[in-house]
Amino acid sequence: xxxxxxxxxxxxxxxxxxxxxxxxxxxxxxxxxxxxxxxxxxxxxxxxxxxxxxxxxxxxxxxxxxxxxxxxxxxxxxxxxxxxxxxxxxxxxxxxxxxxxxxxxxxxxxxxxxxxxxxxxxxxxxxxxxxxxxxxxxxxx
Numbered sequence: 575x576x577x578x579x580x581x582x583x584x585x586x587x588x589x590x591x592x593x594x595x596x597x598x599x600x601x602x603x604x605x606x607x608x609x610x611x612x613x614x615x616x617x618x619x620x621x622x623x624x625x626x627x628x629x630x631x632x633x634x635x636x637x638x639x640x641x642x643x644x645x646x647x648x649x650x651x652x653x654x655x656x657x658x659x660x661x662x663x664x665x666x667x668x669x670x671x672x673x674x675x676x677x678x679x680x681x682x683x684x685x686x687x688x689x690x691x692x693x694x695x696x697x698x699x700x701x702x703x704x705x706x707x708x709x710x711x712x713x714x715x
Contacts, residue, residue, distance in 0.1 A: 592627040652692045
């Protein structure tokens, strides 16, 4: 019987370590964890984790987010935003679900949105509807 090896893909989560400073845009098809300093926009189709040492200056757009660090910018979340104890957010929240722990700080407005509103706000095209079948007309000669 052959031995089946299972490996985990360490690249499935993008990571910006503490002490790292990046400016620009991040587009991640998977989860991302930021512990360093980032200035710009973060787009993730997965979960974003903003660690205790993270400082973000810019907007974050993702499916879910766990936030311990500091964010100066707007946050757009398709599902759940979890503001953890010690976090500081200066910006507007556009979320479907919001969890707030004691000791978190939030300065801005919060708007509860639907998944469709998220897609519209973030420029995600809705799934294309299948085209109606073409109708053929028979002609008698």
